[in-house]
Amino acid sequence: GFAKLDHHRKLRSGFGEVVYCSGKSTEHLIKIFQSFNEKKVDILGTRATKEQFQAVKAIVEEAEYDELSRIIKVVRSDIKKIGLIAVCTGGTSDIPVAEEAAQTAEFFGSNVMRIHDVGVAGIHRLFSKMEEINKANVIVAVAGMEGTLPGVIAGLVDKPVIAVPTSVGYGSNFNGLSALLTMLNSCAEGISVVNIDNGFGAGYLGTQINRLAVKGSE
Amino acid sequence: GFAKLDHHRKLRSGFGEVVYCSGKSTEHLIKIFQSFNEKKVDILGTRATKEQFQAVKAIVEEAEYDELSRIIKVVRSDIKKIGLIAVCTGGTSDIPVAEEAAQTAEFFGSNVMRIHDVGVAGIHRLFSKMEEINKANVIVAVAGMEGTLPGVIAGLVDKPVIAVPTSVGYGSNFNGLSALLTMLNSCAEGISVVNIDNGFGAGYLGTQINRLAVKGSE
Amino acid sequence: GFAKLDHHRKLRSGFGEVVYCSGKSTEHLIKIFQSFNEKKVDILGTRATKEQFQAVKAIVEEAEYDELSRIIKVVRSDIKKIGLIAVCTGGTSDIPVAEEAAQTAEFFGSNVMRIHDVGVAGIHRLFSKMEEINKANVIVAVAGMEGTLPGVIAGLVDKPVIAVPTSVGYGSNFNGLSALLTMLNSCAEGISVVNIDNGFGAGYLGTQINRLAVKGSE
Amino acid sequence: GFAKLDHHRKLRSGFGEVVYCSGKSTEHLIKIFQSFNEKKVDILGTRATKEQFQAVKAIVEEAEYDELSRIIKVVRSDIKKIGLIAVCTGGTSDIPVAEEAAQTAEFFGSNVMRIHDVGVAGIHRLFSKMEEINKANVIVAVAGMEGTLPGVIAGLVDKPVIAVPTSVGYGSNFNGLSALLTMLNSCAEGISVVNIDNGFGAGYLGTQINRLAVKGSE
Amino acid sequence: GFAKLDHHRKLRSGFGEVVYCSGKSTEHLIKIFQSFNEKKVDILGTRATKEQFQAVKAIVEEAEYDELSRIIKVVRSDIKKIGLIAVCTGGTSDIPVAEEAAQTAEFFGSNVMRIHDVGVAGIHRLFSKMEEINKANVIVAVAGMEGTLPGVIAGLVDKPVIAVPTSVGYGSNFNGLSALLTMLNSCAEGISVVNIDNGFGAGYLGTQINRLAVKGSE
Amino acid sequence: GFAKLDHHRKLRSGFGEVVYCSGKSTEHLIKIFQSFNEKKVDILGTRATKEQFQAVKAIVEEAEYDELSRIIKVVRSDIKKIGLIAVCTGGTSDIPVAEEAAQTAEFFGSNVMRIHDVGVAGIHRLFSKMEEINKANVIVAVAGMEGTLPGVIAGLVDKPVIAVPTSVGYGSNFNGLSALLTMLNSCAEGISVVNIDNGFGAGYLGTQINRLAVKGSE
Amino acid sequence: GFAKLDHHRKLRSGFGEVVYCSGKSTEHLIKIFQSFNEKKVDILGTRATKEQFQAVKAIVEEAEYDELSRIIKVVRSDIKKIGLIAVCTGGTSDIPVAEEAAQTAEFFGSNVMRIHDVGVAGIHRLFSKMEEINKANVIVAVAGMEGTLPGVIAGLVDKPVIAVPTSVGYGSNFNGLSALLTMLNSCAEGISVVNIDNGFGAGYLGTQINRLAVKGSE
């Protein structure tokens, strides 16, 4: 049978379901939240507008919204956080994407350390934080424009670095393409990349690695 | 001081140095190998031609060459392998890149399980292997053409999946762009991507994660 | 003479005319609908805004509008449906494009089976539907983001699969380019591709093939 | 069980296996041909070099090679051909891709009509052939450079048109991108597209549709 | 001296000046129109919004606006029209760009014949107009989506064809790129291309050629 | 009937046929030349290799080859040249493409003036030639790298300028894309563009315009 | 220590701080301005909206706003200007970007000469200004559409030319890509390029070079 196909829910088990809200009709979204709500699980909604949140709130009272990361959260369980993930940004404009990563990681049970505005234009700011960053099991490095930060960090630590390019920038940035290519071509070791602006993916993967570090493969 | 900057050598410590051979002149390459050789460390040379190997062999007798992965290896130490990494390919044409990943991982001390030709065009071949794949701490999934494999695997396991697009294909494949975009846009959870044909990067990162799973963050 | 040039109207004969509404001025659109309306044929308008519909409705009372697919329909004849087309989607966000395909196919006289949200991120949902899907003469597979669905289905059936990439996604999705390339590079057999978001084209072509299956080439 | 997964071999059943030869090592290729040969099935090898053929010939005596289409064929069974597929080209330089389509279709049991050099630069050549083309159940239209042919044909027939862009051209042709985009954006009805230079895919899909026309869905 | 540099004004002499309005501030635009107005020359303003027109109208009473082509015209002289230019469109959505071409040509003194909606999806409509089109000295062929029209016309006439790609379309049309590439790669003889949506450029160049045909090089 | 479809041969009538040699097999090429040769018409072969020429020469004794432009010419008639076309290049590396244009124009009966190496890096060289250039009925301006020349010339003359981008350059030149875009976006009036390296197309179109200037539309 | 890392503040010392306002939340922006304001330094805010300015003005009374360049300035010190930078534009639509450059240069202490609308479509306008332009130590050349201006100027002066591509244009301009590529591929000597629309970067770099010319390396 397909029993093993269900294993992929293991990480989430007891932690809640995920809904990608962007572009879903209100009618549709409500139906999804309602059906999850009935199961009394925790729910994480990503890329939600304020209007979508208000529609959800009307039927799921516990729902909360974070404008910066555009995340809807329904948390009823008592989430126990383990290990440590460092979430770093190149500039303050990258914070929304970083918060999507950080809050996703926290939702799935990781401790998160936030370190903002340490881009290479003023690299000394980064160095003063390296000791702290080195304490994390995995680093999520978020950067727009030329997207250099993840590669520089990966050259300074020996933990996995998850690079998140953002669409912050203009002109030949081409909506994040520049940062994406920078990260894919990084010659530092121990770096991999997720989609442009995909904080969720980085927070989820970061949690998977953080767990392996804390609990091993069990 | 900059002592902490040297921490990033920790992973390699006692395991050898890495040389990116592609495009280096023979003269240059020999100098680099010689200087490492004097330190009596292990050495991994990637993307080497047969001619480059022969030049190296002439001065470092222990050097070995693998034509498939184009890797030069100088191994004198007794590499102890731990944990488990699964290296999977979509088709047989992806094997050279997969071997670069596998041999890199082994060089740095990971056990590797090779599972070839399980692309989605015949998806039942993949399913019959899922139980085995699930035993690994991390999966390196290598695929060209449409590059679907990593996303399908990530949907079936809850371990980190490192996706490696290859340049295998023709026409609108655009030398691996198609597979790269597929992997970056995967809506499965727990997946991240390295550069096209970058088996080395995947093997290195896989080892970092594999170690975290076996040894924790220490 | 050019008599044979008119053969290409054969398929539509008795089924109505098609109007591509997007970007047409109201004045223009009304003129086109009016002239078709005088011929008392059925009319299918694609990519219509609500405002365009209201303008059409004012002069063609029988006109109906479907907000999801953005289709205007004027159906006076008694459409007899034959055969079977399966219209499948990867996620719920792909439904608008899928509905354009489904309603186009129905307008031209095909039975349509709708199977939604069977994307590969949860591939077991697809497998439980395969027996049903196999009953169709042709499959229209609609998917955004990484666009894997059509290739996976084509690997499981031996009917023609018409792949429809959608612009659902963000970042390196590049408005559907990612899904488009995935589908063009699929190494499964029996798959072909239409333009990004072109549900109409898939529904029309699906009907052509469905008819061949039911009636042969006559 | 996965028994149904094997259904997708139905089309080929009794007709032989397919090998994508491009980029495979001789050693590898021989192993694959040998294992198929032992099953005494027919074999179709695509994108094979002359050197690859010679290596295959040495172990499978019945193997034949067509330089134009770069196809290796091992045919022992008595292939019964049904229905009709028209394979048309815009120019003589597109013939190699067209032959890959035609010979694939014949290998899988379709009758094929070849109509070459009917590109729109001299459109009267096309018109004089339309009556003949109209007799086919499905048309494979192969064109490079601006890639107009499939759209023009689709405007003149009401049978499915499978468009095959080729890499023939130079400059802003960008190795077939120009023809590919032309075909994807065709506003004629009843057209779909395969990868650049993918004659095999078109021949296979054409056969699927041709069978439906002759035998129905059975 | 630079006297010869002024020769390039010859064409326009007595016919008016041209202003590219798009993106200019109202303040700026008014200053330009005012200074031309004082010279009592005719003025052609392209890509103007309705708001820009109203601001101009307030200070240049003779100004007229055409919403379709977004052209502002100030015509005081008695424009004598010569020769003949055919302006053809593939679909009705291309008419705004075609009108920019047609009105530019008329402003500079060419007779213009408009032939709309003769795209290749219904190629018989084009053929019934070929005799008329052949009477022109030069053809401006405007088309979006796959952009086939100019190449087909160039294959049927021996007059220069100026191809104008439009941004009409969606998906892999990429805002006119598809039509642009089609036209650049046309294998018909006697065709050249201007920028996407550049009706003005086509109308101006068409007039240059039309004049050569009527008056020779003088 | 389609009699009018043959009108498009008018330009060539008595001037010979054209063969695009690139990528054609020797066998194929010879067949084409032989059949034209029997009609005793003049023949122009473009993009021919030296090997192709030798094969042609063996059967058509009058054939001549120009290595620079890669043109094969078979001229038996007494070509009478009229009017004047100026063929200008930005740098000496653009001369092969310019020669393809010049020799095509001469083959079809135009007088050609060659003006080389007048690119804008040393713009005074261009100015000293402007008086001469102004005598031509039409200018073919050939340039690689940044491709500025055609726009500068178009700003200085009031004759049609046919811009030919070449693939000369490196890096972000992207095989001629840079020059192509420059020319398409030129804000000078009276300019249109052909494909990258398409000297033939420019020479043919130039001749059409040159004839109109000399003979009018007849 | 990292003392030397602070050297890069030298240029600004006593001249003020820079804030990239685009995309920053009002809350965030105010915090940054407030903290700089307390240090009583001069402040330059780039890419600011009018709304952002009003929020800043409410807390920093000395703030001024320039709508054209979208710059917020807080200048309390007595800026002494030295040397000379020429800021030239191809067309009037490029003036906003040019003003960002000019005002940045003035803010950091350079004299600026503005020379507008000297694009190559009317190249005599440029020549009449060359004597003046030659007096500057460095030239900032701003151009959209085909972006020819910087290369032409660089061919006429022997001072460094900083090329600024703008996003002015449409169609195959691709939001400034065309001008960017033109400038990168310029074969004139002494030219380098900044990001599309990056007036700030050009004004800053121009000041660095202007200072070297006036003060040497000290």
Added chain:
Amino acid sequence: GFAKLDHHRKLRSGFGEVVYCSGKSTEHLIKIFQSFNEKKVDILGTRATKEQFQAVKAIVEEAEYDELSRIIKVVRSDIKKIGLIAVCTGGTSDIPVAEEAAQTAEFFGSNVMRIHDVGVAGIHRLFSKMEEINKANVIVAVAGMEGTLPGVIAGLVDKPVIAVPTSVGYGSNFNGLSALLTMLNSCAEGISVVNIDNGFGAGYLGTQINRLAVKGSE
């Protein structure tokens, strides 16, 4: 007259002429070198093959060749070097491009300091060199792959940084596009970019700035 147009030769005066050798025929190249040689000026030939050098050597005995930078030099005058330019590389594979820059700068009279292999993957190597780098008037920073080096240096110095992307890398590097975009999008101040692999342009511009620093604008 055009006397002022000759000013742009000022920099070179007494220093020699430049020949771009790539793609030039031997015949052509020899003619150019011969004519320069007669004037007894120094000559710099860039992008020359060894074969081209040998042909030149046969007629200009003083010619020398550097295989690494592919530069031909004919130096007879006594070049006096002034000031200082730092030429830095990210990796050893970037050295050929860096040498083209360094030797160009030396040819035109600049002192050059070479600092290799200081890419950010091991950023401490860069820091140990910063004091030295800070002594230069201008920095040429050469990097391939992700191209981070120039931005990091620009963040640490307040001298102009000329960024040179190289085509070193593979996969999504797209022949230098990745490094180019990184550099154009750098948020460090005081950086500008030349074409991919354009060492010559950087060396020339560097010399212009170096002279300004040493001699002022005179």
